[in-house]
Amino acid sequence: xxxxxxxxxxxxxxxxxxxxxxxxxxxxxxxxxxxxxxxxxxxxxxxxxxxxxxxxxxxxxxxxxxxxxxxxxxxxxxxxxxxxxxxxxxxxxxxxxxxxxxxxxxxxxxxxxxxxxxxxxxxxxxxxxxxxxxxxxxxxxxxxxxxxxxxxxxxxxxxxxxxxxxxxxxxxxxxxxxxxxxxxxxxxxxxxxxxxxxxxxxxxxxxxxxxxxxxxxxxxxxxxxxxxxxxxxxxxxxxxxxxxxxxxxxxxxxxxxxxxxxxxxxxxxxxxxxxxxxxxxxxxxxxxxxxxxxxxxxxxxxxxxxxxxxxxxxxxxxxxxxxxxxxxxxxxxxxxxxxxxxxxxxxxxxxxxxxxxxxxxxxxxxxxxxxxxxxxxxxxxxxxxxxxxxxxxxxxxxxxxxxxxxxxxxxxxxxxxxxxxxxxxxxxxxxxxxxxxxxxxxxxxxxxxxxxxxxxxxxxxxxxxxxxxxxxxxxxxxxxxxxxxxxxxxxxxxxxxxxxxxxxxxxxxxxxxxxxxxxxxxxxxxxxxxxxxxxxxxxxxxxxxxxxxxxxxxxxxxxxxxxxxxxxxxxxxxxxxxxxxxxxxxxxxxxxxxxxxxxxxxxxxxxxxxxxxxxxxxxxxxxxxxxxxxxxxxxxxxxxxxxxxxxxxxxxxxxxxxxxxxxxxxxxxxxxxxxxxxxxxxxxxxxxxxxxxxxxxxxxxxxxxxxxxxxxxxxxxxxxxxxxxxxxxxxxxxxxxxxxxxxxxxxxxxxxxxxxx
Numbered sequence: 001x002x003x004x005x006x007x008x009x010x011x012x013x014x015x016x017x018x019x020x021x022x023x024x025x026x027x028x029x030x031x032x033x034x035x036x037x038x039x040x041x042x043x044x045x046x047x048x049x050x051x052x053x054x055x056x057x058x059x060x061x062x063x064x065x066x067x068x069x070x071x072x073x074x075x076x077x078x079x080x081x082x083x084x085x086x087x088x089x090x091x092x093x094x095x096x097x098x099x100x101x102x103x104x105x106x107x108x109x110x111x112x113x114x115x116x117x118x119x120x121x122x123x124x125x126x127x128x129x130x131x132x133x134x135x136x137x138x139x140x141x142x143x144x145x146x147x148x149x150x151x152x153x154x155x156x157x158x159x160x161x162x163x164x165x166x167x168x169x170x171x172x173x174x175x176x177x178x179x180x181x182x183x184x185x186x187x188x189x190x191x192x193x194x195x196x197x198x199x200x201x202x203x204x205x206x207x208x209x210x211x212x213x214x215x216x217x218x219x220x221x222x223x224x225x226x227x228x229x230x231x232x233x234x235x236x237x238x239x240x241x242x243x244x245x246x247x248x249x250x251x252x253x254x255x256x257x258x259x260x261x262x263x264x265x266x267x268x269x270x271x272x273x274x275x276x277x278x279x280x281x282x283x284x285x286x287x288x289x290x291x292x293x294x295x296x297x298x299x300x301x302x303x304x305x306x307x308x309x310x311x312x313x314x315x316x317x318x319x320x321x322x323x324x325x326x327x328x329x330x331x332x333x334x335x336x337x338x339x340x341x342x343x344x345x346x347x348x349x350x351x352x353x354x355x356x357x358x359x360x361x362x363x364x365x366x367x368x369x370x371x372x373x374x375x376x377x378x379x380x381x382x383x384x385x386x387x388x389x390x391x392x393x394x395x396x397x398x399x400x401x402x403x404x405x406x407x408x409x410x411x412x413x414x415x416x417x418x419x420x421x422x423x424x425x426x427x428x429x430x431x432x433x434x435x436x437x438x439x440x441x442x443x444x445x446x447x448x449x450x451x452x453x454x455x456x457x458x459x460x461x462x463x464x465x466x467x468x469x470x471x472x473x474x475x476x477x478x479x480x481x482x483x484x485x486x487x488x489x490x491x492x493x494x495x496x497x498x499x500x501x502x503x504x505x506x507x508x509x510x511x512x513x514x515x516x517x518x519x520x521x522x523x524x525x526x527x528x529x530x531x532x533x534x535x536x537x538x539x540x541x542x543x544x545x546x547x548x549x550x551x552x553x554x555x556x557x558x559x560x561x562x563x564x565x566x567x568x569x570x571x572x573x574x575x576x577x578x579x580x581x582x583x584x585x586x587x588x589x590x591x592x593x594x595x596x597x598x599x600x601x602x603x604x605x606x607x608x609x610x611x612x613x614x615x616x617x618x619x620x621x622x623x624x625x626x627x628x629x630x631x632x633x634x635x636x637x638x639x640x641x642x643x644x645x646x647x648x649x650x651x652x653x654x655x656x657x658x659x660x661x662x663x664x665x666x667x668x669x670x671x672x673x674x675x676x677x678x679x680x681x682x683x684x685x686x687x688x689x690x691x692x693x694x695x696x697x698x699x700x701x702x703x704x705x706x707x708x709x710x711x712x713x714x715x716x717x718x719x720x721x722x723x724x725x726x727x728x729x730x731x732x733x734x735x736x737x738x739x740x741x742x743x744x745x746x747x748x749x750x751x752x753x754x755x756x757x
Contacts, residue, residue, distance in 0.1 A: 017076025024068035028061075060748055067741040074734040097138040098199040099158065100189040101126065104145045104207035105173070106180040107686035111208065111244065111333050119175035122206040122239040125711040127170060129204075130163045139199065141192050142166070145207075146176045148188040155196065177335060177584045177658050179683035182213060186223035194230050201232035208240045209708070211692040212685060214700070224701040232705065239711045240691055245275035247282065248336040248687035249326050250307060258344040258394075258576040260374035264313040265343060269326050271310065273302035274688045286314060287325040297326070316345040321579060321677045323661045336687045340661055340679035342579040348376045351569065352393040355400055356382055362399045362425065362548035365555040369565040382408060390415040394573040399547050400427040403434035413444045417536025421572025422446070424540070425547040426497060428454055436500070448517045448531040448542050452498035455527065468492035468553075469523040471530070476520050478541075478567040479530075487559050495551035496529055497544040539572055579677045588653040588678065590664065591624060597666040597674070601651045606660025621649035656680060 103126065109119035116124075140162065142152040152169065156162050182205065193201040207213070214220060227234055251270045259265040273279045282299035285292050297312050316322055321342055328337035351370055355363035367377040378393075382401060385408035390396060396415065401424075404412075416422055424447065426435065432451045439447035457467050471491055473479035482488040520541070521530035531542040545551045555561050582588075590601075603617040624647060656662055662678045694708035 013076060013080040017073075017080060020076060021069055021072050024065060024072060028065050057748070060744060064741065064744045064748060067737050067744065071734060071737050071741060074730050074737065078730050078734070096199050097202055098155070098193055098196055099138060099140045100192055100201070100203045101140065101142045102145055102148070102182070102185045102189060102203065102205045102207075103142065103173075104180075104182075104205070105175045106145060106213070107175075107177050107335060107682055108208055108210050108213075108333065108689060109175050110177075110335050111240070111689060117175065118208050118239055119173075121711065122237075123170050123173065125237065125239060125714060126206060127167060129714055130158075130166065139196070141189075143185050143188055144173075145180045145182060145185045146178050148185040151188075155192070177682050179585075179685045180213075181217070181219070182207070183217070183219045183223050186220070186227065190223070190226050190230065190232070193227075193232055201227075201230055203227060203232055203234045204714075205234070205236045206239055206711075207236065208689075209236065209238045209692050209694075209697065210686075210688065211690045212688050214692045214697050221700045224706055225703070228701060228703040228705050234706045235714070236697060236706065236708045237711055237714045238691075238694065238708055241710075243691045244332045244689050245273075245277065245279075246331055246333050246336070246687055246689045247279055247302070247328060248272050248274065248333070248684065249284070249328055249339045250684045250687070252324070252326050252339045252341045252581075252681075254341070254343075255570055256573045256575060257341065257579050257581075258346070258349070258573065259316070260346050260349050261316055261319055263374045264315055266311055266313050267324070267341070269297065269310050269312060269339075270307055271299055271302060271328075272307040272684070272687060273304060274690070276304045278303055282328065284310075285327045286312070287323075287327060288314065288316070289323050290325075316343065319345050319347050321345070321675075323677075323679070333687065333689065335659065336682050336684070338659070339681040340659060341581050342661055342677040342679045344576040344578045344677075348374055349394050349569075349573075350392060351375065351377045351395055351397070352384075352390065353377055353379045353397040353399065354382055354385065355379060355397075356402060356429070362427075362546055362550075363397070365548050365561070366397055366399070366565060369555075369562045370569065375569070385411055390420065391574075393420075395421040395423070395569060397423050397425070397547070399425045400429055402429045403431045403438075406438075409438060409444050409446065412446060413535065415574075416446065416538035416540060418574075419537040420574040421539045421541070421568075423568060423572065424542040425545070426451070427546045427550070430497075445515055445533075445535055446540060448515065448533040448540070449528075450500040451544075452500045454495055455498045456495045466494070468494060469496070469525060469527075471521040471523060473521045473530075474519070476532075477571050478564065479520060481563075482560070485560070487557050490553065490557045491560055492553040493523060493529065493545055493551065495545065496523065496527065498527065499544070538574070541568065541572065578675065579679070581679045581681070583683050584657060584659060584680050585683070588656040588662070588664075589650060590621075590653075590666075591648050591650040592666075593648055594623070595669065597621075597649065597668060599649060600667055602665040603653055603655075604663040604665075605655060606658065606662065608658065608660070617653075617655065619651050619653070621651040624648045624650045 103122060105119060109117065109122065111118045113121060138158045139155055140158040141154050141156070144150070144152070153162070153166065185205075186203070189203050193199070193203075224234060248271070249269065250272045252267055253270075254265065254267045269284065271282065271284070279302045282302070284297040284299060286295075286297065287293070293314065297310055299310055300308060302308055314324070321344055324341045324343055326339050330337060353363045353366055363379045367379060370377050382404055386405060390411060396412070398412075412422060430451065435447050436450045438444065440450065457469060469492070470489065471493065473482045473488070515533040515535065517531060517533040519528045519530070520532050521528070523529050529544050531544075533540050533542075545554075547555075549555050554564075599621045601619040601621055603619060605615040605617065607615055653662070653664070656678075659681050660679075662680065664676045664678065666674050666676075668674060697708050698706050700706070
């Protein structure tokens with residue numbers, strides 16, 4: 001058939017049509033042979049008079065012949081269905097077409113259609129395009145949007161063998177639970193096509209065309225413009241027809257993911273309505289360790305395109321790590337109807353109280369305020385800070401401490417920097433030099449202000465009541481409710497520490513202050529009495545009065561005293577390191593110093609239909625040279641790299657790609673097993689199923705090389721639809737040529753005049 005036939009959908013018409021083009025020429029030559037030339041004397045005068053018009057007649061006859069040849073040629077092109085794109089002149093030089101197919105396999109493609117998902121519909125569409133298209137001799141590259149760097153096939157000859165090989169491979173593909181942008185895949189397509197010179201580049205993107213993925217991102221416009229520089233046509237094949245309503249669970253959060261048995265653990269669940277109509281009557285179920293709890297979460301009406309929070313309390317009967325799942329009823333996108341968290345539950349939560357006084361009277365008040373069946377307070381002297389780890393304590397109280405040794409200060413700093421919380425209650429035995437220098441150094445910034453002298457109310461006289469000071473609290477998680485409680489007026493202060501230097505001017509922390517020091521309460525005379533500041537990931541609260549009754553009546557107001565310490569525990573509680581929540585994305589990667597754990601790692605995957613009997617994996621960590629990594633990347637690795645010879649171990653869990661709870665078990669050098677529980681949930685960015693308008697997507701680039709077509713219209717893997725639309729151009733040209741041919745034939749034909757009677 002020749003190389004030119006690859007540009008026709010009906011190539012069998014090309015050669016017969018080429019023969020038909022010669023038919024007008026043959027007829028023209030035969031018509032000239034019908035006449036016999038006979039010369040006689042009288043004709044010489046006529047020939048001399050006709051010599052002036054002869055050249056014009058010959059030109060008009062040749063023009064008429066050309067119009068008839070073109071008419072036949074256009075009819076042949078219409079029958080053969082020319083798919084030539086005039087913008088790709090390289091095709092005329094015999095270039096092949098390189099098709100790069102991008103399959104959108106992000107989470108939103110899991111949307112359920114009538115009897116299949118959108119992703120399954122895109123696969124069946126691609127199969128049909130491969131089988132119906134007459135593109136043999138071309139090349140193909142097939143990419144997945146979630147991982148464009150790992151192509152299914154790369155620069156393979158597109159023939160029947162490849163199609164037979166691809167068909168089962170495509171049917172075995174699974175849509176991911178990840179979010180993704182078209183940009184990396186489009187950039188990979190550009191790199192592939194630009195390195196393959198001498199081809200006609202064509203990009204096909206099978207996608208659900210979500211507005212959140214395609215609109216409002218300048219990077220997509222840049223990627224499409226980049227493809228235009230190599231004259232690549234981009235055919236975006238929309239495999240969805242309309243926007244579907246969808247309600248999603250967008251987050252499950254809590255102040256802390258650690259609690260005690262039989263203690264109410266509060267979570268905030270957020271629900272989003274991605275539709276233009278109000279949603280009513282929703283209910284959500286709560287599952288703990290795979291079992292549904294009695295009752296449901298009642299969800300208020302959700303306005304169109306709105307999100308609402310709902311708080312809910314649950315309790316746990318047994319200690320350990322517990323999987324919690326919030327689940328909505330099924331809709332068109334089932335996967336975003338649930339989210340997971342893991343809660344670390346202990347028999348009791350433990351608090352450390354350091355009191356330097358031998359009597360430990362003040363510590364007794366704090367211990368009594370925190371005494372519950374689910375909470376235990378340990379009262380110790382400062383000596384314990386030199387030989388005991390603080391990791392097992394939720395928070396640390398420091399009462400009446402005069403000074404601490406250097407190693408104890410560093411221990412407290414590391415504890416707070418890793419997320420722990422401490423509370424200061426200094427008394428008249430405090431060493432101002434220690435507080436103002438050691439605790440306020442750049443290396444150990446554990447105290448917010450410089451201590452001044454002790455302030456006291458005027459001494460009472462026989463005819464005058466003591467002029468006590470009352471604290472005025474700001475809006476804060478610990479003190480926010482005090483302004484509405486009547487017993488708060490019974491809190492009186494007789495002595496307190498003054499401060500030196502500039503005081504924070506406002507109750508809110510200074511944005512330029514690295515410690516973010518904030519005043520949480522002031523006395524009625526304006527002196528600050530309670531501070532808060534941040535060190536690393538943890539918080540420090542400072543009371544410039546005592547925790548007992550020597551300087552304040554606070555302990556004698558049980559509702560206020562107990563509420564204060566209970567809320568401080570919730571606010572300052574050190575986050576557990578045993579559990580963690582993440583969004584599905586890149587593979588899970590863990591790195592640790594070789595002295596912490598051995599190389600052996602055990603992973604327990606969430607149960608599913610695919611791995612019901614094989615959810616356990618045993619992995620081997622590999623050594624990593626921290627110094628080399630730091631030199632190569634210029635970034636910190638998060639490990640101590642002070643020694644050039646020190647190395648770390650790392651392991652990557654590539655199978656952590658679906659929602660659920662994963663357990664990662666590592667072993668210390670002594671052989672003790674340590675587990676980390678990770679709850680992975682789907683990305684919320686994929687929940688909005690709003691479909692972008694085709695015109696808006698086509699206008700992302702200034703060129704005309706981008707076209708959006710429906711899955712039904714994409715009947716074959718060939719050049720873009722703009723090429724197929726040449727048939728309308730051919731029809732228009734045929735009509736014009738036929739009109740011109742008739743007019744010219746009329747001019748050249750003989751029409752005798754009819755005499756009027």
